[in-house]
Amino acid sequence: MTIAENKKLLVEVSNVNKTFYSNWGSVNALYEVNLTCNKGEFVSIVGASGCGKTTLLRIIAGLENPSGGEVYFEGNKVQGPGSDRAVVFQEPRLFPWLTVEKNTSFGLQGVKSKSEIKKITEESLALVGLINFKKAYPYELSGGMAQRVAIARALAFEPKALLLDEPFSALDAQTRSRMQLELIDLWQKTAKTIILVTHDIEEALILSEKIMIMSPSPGSIKEVLEIPFPYPRNQDTQDFIELRKYIKKNIS
Amino acid sequence: MVIIKLFSNNKTINTILRGAAFPFLIIVLWEIAFRLGMLNALIVPSPMAIGHTFMKMLFNGLLGKHLLASTIRLTYGFFISVLSAVPLGLLVGKAKGFRHWVNPTLSFLQQIPPIAWIPIFILWLGIDEASKVAVIIYAAFFPIFLNTVQGVTSVDPKLVEVGRAYMLSPIQMIRKVYVPSAGMSIFVGIRLGLSNCWRALVMAEMIAASTGIGSLITEGRQLSQPDKIFVSILTIGMAGLIIDTLLKKMENRLMPWKKMYRSGERG
Ligand SMILES: Nc1ncnc2c1ncn2[C@@H]1O[C@H](COP(=O)(O)OP(=O)(O)OP(=O)(O)O)[C@@H](O)[C@H]1O
Numbered sequence: 169m170t171i172a173e174n175k176k177l178l179v180e181v182s183n184v185n186k187t188f189y190s191n192w193g194s195v196n197a198l199y200e201v202n203l204t205c206n207k208g209e210f211v212s213i214v215g216a217s218g219c220g221k222t223t224l225l226r227i228i229a230g231l232e233n234p235s236g237g238e239v240y241f242e243g244n245k246v247q248g249p250g251s252d253r254a255v256v257f258q259e260p261r262l263f264p265w266l267t268v269e270k271n272t273s274f275g276l277q278g279v280k281s282k283s284e285i286k287k288i289t290e291e292s293l294a295l296v297g298l299i300n301f302k303k304a305y306p307y308e309l310s311g312g313m314a315q316r317v318a319i320a321r322a323l324a325f326e327p328k329a330l331l332l333d334e335p336f337s338a339l340d341a342q343t344r345s346r347m348q349l350e351l352i353d354l355w356q357k358t359a360k361t362i363i364l365v366t367h368d369i370e371e372a373l374i375l376s377e378k379i380m381i382m383s384p385s386p387g388s389i390k391e392v393l394e395i396p397f398p399y400p401r402n403q404d405t406q407d408f409i410e411l412r413k414y415i416k417k418n419i420s
Numbered sequence: 421m422v423i424i425k426l427f428s429n430n431k432t433i434n435t436i437l438r439g440a441a442f443p444f445l446i447i448v449l450w451e452i453a454f455r456l457g458m459l460n461a462l463i464v465p466s467p468m469a470i471g472h473t474f475m476k477m478l479f480n481g482l483l484g485k486h487l488l489a490s491t492i493r494l495t496y497g498f499f500i501s502v503l504s505a506v507p508l509g510l511l512v513g514k515a516k517g518f519r520h521w522v523n524p525t526l527s528f529l530q531q532i533p534p535i536a537w538i539p540i541f542i543l544w545l546g547i548d549e550a551s552k553v554a555v556i557i558y559a560a561f562f563p564i565f566l567n568t569v570q571g572v573t574s575v576d577p578k579l580v581e582v583g584r585a586y587m588l589s590p591i592q593m594i595r596k597v598y599v600p601s602a603g604m605s606i607f608v609g610i611r612l613g614l615s616n617c618w619r620a621l622v623m624a625e626m627i628a629a630s631t632g633i634g635s636l637i638t639e640g641r642q643l644s645q646p647d648k649i650f651v652s653i654l655t656i657g658m659a660g661l662i663i664d665t666l667l668k669k670m671e672n673r674l675m676p677w678k679k680m681y682r683s684g685e686r687g
């Protein structure tokens with residue numbers, strides 16, 4: 169499948185390998201990983217701890233170089249971070265000396281006019297429901313709010329793809345499910361492409377159109393599942409429960 | 421809003437009252453002991469007498485004159501110190517190779533208290549202002565320098581990575597990530613440095629000076645005027661306290677997030 173044949177293709181990971189070397193030995197974190205993701209798609213990558221999910225996401229983000237293979241974004245080879253991708257890390261990673269507003273516009277300065285920056289910042293903060301907190305500092309936020317600011321920062325960057333690395337794993341169950349609903353809402357409003365890394369099968373099933381199951385040692389993609397359920401998803405249907413059981417069995 | 425204001429005002433008043441309670445108690449007991457004839461007036465003046473001398477020295481301008489002399493020295497020395505310690509700290513912090521060359525020397529120098537250098541500074545720079553300013557520069561240098569290095573080396577690599585992910589240029593990276601991040605630590609160094617050099621200055625003035633608040637103490641001893649010595653000590657402590665309080669205020673104003681950032685893991 170080439171780009172010419174499929175105009176919808178956004179991300180293509182092709183035969184990616186990654187080996188980490190350290191003084192106690194080497195770790196084969198990724199082995200011959202292939203995946204594709206279309207424009208506007210919501211894809212989840214699930215797998216056990218240490219199977220290479222973060223590494224894969226970081227390679228797509230351009231924060232890490234693959235030891236072998238390539239990543240293409242809209243047909244162009246990824247050679248580093250780019251303004252077409254924005255990462256939300258597992259921790260909020262906000263700048264403690266900047267207000268919520270300034271943290272949100274972090275990636276924008278120098279590129280756009282003041283009024284444009286203000287407009288984009290406010291829109292992004294409104295999307296995550298934090299417009300009233302724009303003058304607050306990160307220390308004044310709860311964990312969930314901080315993570316939402318991190319998402320707003322990524323949105324304000326106006327990327328084509330959002331790369332999320334277990335963004336809700338540090339949150340309590342209630343906040344997490346609220347944030348999940350907000351994320352679906354946001355995805356439907358903005359039509360962004362979202363690649364979500366998670367080890368939470370339930371989360372992947374609630375959110376995504378496509379689930380990629382990774383297996384460990386060495387990390388590789390074992391199976392790709394299309395999730396046919398309509399949004400908002402009902403977690404109590406027989407099909408949902410069956411699929412969850414199936415994925416659970418396959419992650420190990 | 422008003423309620424919050426009142427509350428915080430009450431809190432500062434409370435803080436001051438609580439902080440003043442202990443000194444007040446000492447002064448009262450001291451005065452009582454004096455009145456009961458338990459103290460030798462020639463070597464231990466009464467708080468009332470000290471207060472009287474303080475007022476006298478305040479109004480005849482003596483205190484002001486010496487305080488001014490000290491302040492001028494402090495200002496010169498302190499600014500020279502900041503202007504040399506901060507850039508050098510940034511350099512040493514950024515260039516890992518450079519650190520190995522200078523660290524042992526600096527660790528050695530750090531062990532030597534400023535007062536130990538006073539005789540040699542006088543020998544080299546004369547009895548005038550230069551030797552005293554040199555002591556101040558030396559006293560403030562290490563806290564500022566070391567905290568600057570610490571600030572640069574402890575910049576959170578995760579935040580640097582955010583900068584990378586959001587496509588900052590190298591200049592933007594320094595301006596938006598390194599400088600503010602190290603700024604907190606640099607400011608701590610500046611505060612420590614300033615109180616260090618205030619103390620060093622007093623020592624230098626006691627050893628060799630005819631002006632300055634430290635020289636007043638020496639003068640008081642030579643003339644057997646303990647009240648004068650007490651007035652000087654009181655002034656030194658209060659001036660130091662005021663300097664530190666102002667800097668703390670400034671720090672809170674410049675970096676309102678700092679308190680939380682240090683104590684909590686949020687952010
Ligand atoms: N910078 C690094 N240096 C050395 N080894 C690394 C590095 N980053 C990751 N690894 C190794 O690569 C493997 C995959 O790590 P990765 O962080 O991608 O896992 P993960 O699937 O995200 O796990 P988790 O769910 O626990 O976050 C692990 O064995 C890890 O030890």
Ligand SMILES: [Mg+2]
Nearest residue numbers: 221222223333
């Ligand atoms: Mg991970």
